[in-house]
Amino acid sequence: MKRYGHLIKLKDEKVEEYKKLHEAVWKGVLERIYQSNIRNYSIFYRDGFLFSYYEYVGMDYEADMAAIAADPTTQQWWELTIPCQEPLNTCQEGEWWAKMEEVFHVD
Template sequence: MRRVAQVIRLRPEKADEYRELHRSVPEPVLDRLRRCHIANYSIHLLGDQLFSYFEYHGDDLAADLALMAEDPATQEWWQLTAPCQEPVKEATPGEWWASMEQVFLME
């Protein structure tokens, strides 16, 4: 299992819309996440920073993320959520959600 933590900026004027969207994530989007071996996925908000965490239980995260990106339901979902977000300054070129370094883990 691989733990993944990421961060992105939430546009403050879109905060209420973003919260509302996540009150009812479409089942096909959730199903695609599960079929891509993603579990325990959560998103947290502090100020204008969104922090996401999930556990990956597959063998090839890049391949599963590519499958997710090809999924029509996921593409529609991203069209709704993308206007609410913008990459943080620490994101690498082309990176939307910036990956975070794990510096501590207690199991």
């Protein structure tokens, strides 16, 4: 199992819309996340930023992430959520949510 943290800005005018969307995430999106070996997934909000955390339990992260990206239901979901977000200026090319480095963990 590997832990992942990501960060992105949430547009001020989209905060309530984004929260409302996540009160009822589509079943197909949740199923695809689970099928792609993601567990314990959370998104937190504070001061215009979203922080996501999840645990990956699979064997091929790149393939599982590609399966999520190729999923038609997830693509429709992203059509609603992506306009709410704004990547950080420090993102790498092709990166939407900024990857974070884990510097501490304790069980």
